[in-house]
Amino acid sequence: MDTILRCEHAAFHYPDTDGAVLHDLSLSIERGSFTAVLGHNGSGKSTLAKLFNAILLPDSGKVYVDGMDTSDEAHLFDIRRRIGMVFQNPDNQIVSSVVEEDVAFAAENLGVPPDEIRRRVDDALATVGMTEFVRHAPHLLSGGQKQRIAIAGVIAMEPDCIVLDEPTAMLDPAGRRDVMQTLHRLRNELGITVVLITHHMDEALQADRVVVISDGRIVLDGAPGDVFTHCDTLASYSLSAPETVLLLSALQDAGLDVPLTAMTPEACADAIAAALSE
């Protein structure tokens, strides 16, 4: 397995506070994968995101990016270039008052020559489907569009991996759908590793792997099909399984023979129809 991100027994607590946010957490992210990190508020999932690109350093244990130790200052910019970060509030991560200038910001910081910046900006805007807004003012765009601009600004660094900290939390359903489609495109077309931190079950469902965090520890880890069948375990961490699974589980308890692995509404409907026709 080719790992891009690796946490080894990482522990972390914020200065001047009692209690650790992360306890002895070990996690490897495979290159080219789409991983969802799930947890309720205060579970430590955002802190974990900040460990991934050396914004925060673990108190003990290590975090490696592509084999580079994040506590090594010499690698700081190399690490930040490889691991792009997108945050929750799209307004607070847009630097410039023109879309193309904002997308160019990271590439400018890296000292990329102007012709190359132009190419990267155009490519990045095409990838997120925002080419027509190249000269727009960001404050006139919708939340979903702003978040796609923020993603474009990160892809212009040509990162290996992009970590998103609840990127859809402030968006309407249409904006959320656009952002999720963009993330799939990044993974499938550009081969960028995606780590999506979220508390939306339906978004986690679209990942290849779901890691559930509670109180700074990994409590469940596996394919969505495995993780979401543990309805009771999820409930004990203040998370609820997708509604389809809850329905199937209730039907199972009532004596109907349905599998819990039908996650999408369509698959769920088919499974119930099949069970009823028997």
Added chain:
Amino acid sequence: MNLSNITLGQYFPGDSAVHRLDPRYKIVLTLLYIVTLFLAGGVFSYLVCAAILLVVIFLSRISLRMVAKSVAPIGVLILITAVLNIFYTPGENILWQWWVLKITTEGILSAIRMIARIIMLVAGSSILTYTTSPIQLTDAIESLLSPLRVIRVPVHEISMMMSIALRFIPTLIEEADKIMSAQKARGADFESGNVFRRVKAMIPLLVPLFISAFRRADELALAMECRCYNGGKGRTRLHKLKAAPKDHVIFFTVLLLFAAISVAGRFGY
């Protein structure tokens, strides 16, 4: 009160000859135009200044109405200047006198001169902001101030702060509007009472706005760090300011024209 119709640093995108001129030259020429206005003396030099302004407005394809709009807010200032000039210019040729007030021909002439000066000054500088995007303006200021780096003036940081401030003006206006609506829904009154009461009513608006601005600044700094921002060192630009030969020609032609007007003005033409 509706905050959304406040416009700051208005820029009208376009592709005219004025828009395309290197923003550094535009800034310098605007400053020189203001200097020229103050060196102008007689009717002739004022007319040439006015003619230059009209030609530039025509070339920029900005409507005269928009330019007039930029002058309107200082109407009161113009009026006060005119009145002061009329009554307080010493002169021989008295046209009308009452108690200590007297109107002289010299006073009227000086008032007209002053009004023309102020109108052309404001209109001229509005053409600069109408035809230059905020980004171009800050880039140009950074470039013009860059010699100050020798004496350790943080030129890049100043220009970065200016462009971020411009970027966040609409965001903060939007937020202020939202907070105001929220306070109004809870019965806050921003519109009645005397000045002191109204200023006091603004406090519940300003406190949350400030707190949020600091939170935004914190998050923005983090996002900038994540995008490898490390100050101006080793930074490249998508749009590098580059003056074309045509820009040099325009600049020096206009420069000579201004010099000629100033000299003519000194000799009273």
